[in-house]
Amino acid sequence: MDPVRTFLQTFGAPPEVMRFAPGRVNLIGEHTDYNGGYVLPCALSMGVTCLCRRREDRKLRLYSLDFPDDGIIELDASEPELGGRWTDYPAAVVRSLAVFGAPLTGGADLMFKGSVPPGSGLSSSAALEVATGMALSDAFGLGLSGSELARIGQLAENRFIGVNCGIMDQFASALGTPYNAMLLNTQTLEYSFTPIDLSRAVPVIVNSMVKHSLASSAYNDRRRECEAALSALKSRLDKPTLCAYTPEEFESIGGVIADETVYRRARHVISENDRTLKAAEALRENRLNDFGRLMNLSHASLRDDYEVSCPELDFLAETAQNAEGVFGARMTGGGFGGCTVNLVEPDRVESFVGMIRSAYLKRFGVEAKAYI
Ligand code: GLA
Numbered sequence: 277m278d279p280v281r282t283f284l285q286t287f288g289a290p291p292e293v294m295r296f297a298p299g300r301v302n303l304i305g306e307h308t309d310y311n312g313g314y315v316l317p318c319a320l321s322m323g324v325t326c327l328c329r330r331r332e333d334r335k336l337r338l339y340s341l342d343f344p345d346d347g348i349i350e351l352d353a354s355e356p357e358l359g360g361r362w363t364d365y366p367a368a369v370v371r372s373l374a375v376f377g378a379p380l381t382g383g384a385d386l387m388f389k390g391s392v393p394p395g396s397g398l399s400s401s402a403a404l405e406v407a408t409g410m411a412l413s414d415a416f417g418l419g420l421s422g423s424e425l426a427r428i429g430q431l432a433e434n435r436f437i438g439v440n441c442g443i444m445d446q447f448a449s450a451l452g453t454p455y456n457a458m459l460l461n462t463q464t465l466e467y468s469f470t471p472i473d474l475s476r477a478v479p480v481i482v483n484s485m486v487k488h489s490l491a492s493s494a495y496n497d498r499r500r501e502c503e504a505a506l507s508a509l510k511s512r513l514d515k516p517t518l519c520a521y522t523p524e525e526f527e528s529i530g531g532v533i534a535d536e537t538v539y540r541r542a543r544h545v546i547s548e549n550d551r552t553l554k555a556a557e558a559l560r561e562n563r564l565n566d567f568g569r570l571m572n573l574s575h576a577s578l579r580d581d582y583e584v585s586c587p588e589l590d591f592l593a594e595t596a597q598n599a600e601g602v603f604g605a606r607m608t609g610g611g612f613g614g615c616t617v618n619l620v621e622p623d624r625v626e627s628f629v630g631m632i633r634s635a636y637l638k639r640f641g642v643e644a645k646a647y648i
Pocket residue numbers: 305306307308309310441442443444445609610611
């Protein structure tokens with residue numbers, strides 16, 4: 277279906293702007309972004325396209341080519357209801373634009389077409405938020421930068437959707453490019469790119485088809501545990517974030533954390549931050565075996581210390597780690613379902629995908645999907 281033609285048929289006039297925002301896969305650096313640490317995501321070629329046309333009145337009409345329900349938002353309604361539907365995300369972006377000091381001066385018709393599988397940990401919601409922000413910024417001449425669009429998307433999640441997420445997903449969506457790993461310092465928002473040499477290694481994403489629910493309390497629980505860890509560590513050595521502590525510092529003062537669970541949460545975050553920096557260096561130097569080893573360690577730490585994996589993700593990661601031609605494999609994203617990311621030798625990709633899909637089908641009776 278041609279989205280421009282559908283826009284014209286639906287709204288009676290052609291779109292003025294059309295913008296695309298990608299989903300992301302995180303190569304390493306999990307649950308570090310709300311602890312002031314490093315992350316290493318990569319933008320996907322899958323994403324969300326938003327078509328937009330300004331309106332004379334103060335209405336926002338929202339239409340999706342993927343979901344049956346559409347929506348109308350009155351810009352002047354004090355607190356529009358958010359009701360657990362896809363339209364919450366663009367509605368939340370419009371509200372954060374106002375909080376950010378860039379309120380819309382009029383209404384708009386918006387149409388969306390997405391290709392990121394929702395609930396799979398590949399940031400379909402961040403792509404939806406960023407695509408909305410990009411299209412509105414262009415249509416209304418708001419001149420928002422990529423970093424501002426990312427912060428507006430994060431604000432939409434934190435304040436209006438009720439997910440206390442970090443900045444990684446929206447930042448990777450707003451500023452990432454496919455096949456380039458983005459090393460982002462989530463404390464300073466400085467970032468740099470390292471191209472992935474596809475002649476040597478191909479990132480393959482395997483979808484467990486277990487839908488994660490980030491809004492579920494587990495994510496927010498982890499955040500609270502990290503805050504508890506930080507305040508305990510601060511009593512011995514005052515640093516601004518959990519990721520500001522080196523593994524050596526943690527080794528010597530970590531005992532100050534009385535709660536064993538909180539201790540393991542901090543151990544994951546601090547070691548993961550260190551792994552992320554080492555992995556970025558390994559990627560730059562094309563040391564793919566080292567990169568893969570760090571991915572495997574990351575998975576173990578997320579499974580044992582951070583406890584955000586699940587049997588399906590463990591099975592996929594462990595099966596991949598033992599397969600021929602795989603540098604490394606780990607769960608990616610917030611956890612509790614979603615996808616693994618695997619770094620695979622190019623000429624093994626096809627056999628790897630066939631092997632892992634059939635092993636998964638045999639073990640769980642579910643058809644996993646793979647994205648190359
Ligand atoms: C989700 C959040 C991110 C990040 C990851 C875990 O994707 O939206 O901000 O915290 O989980 O690394």
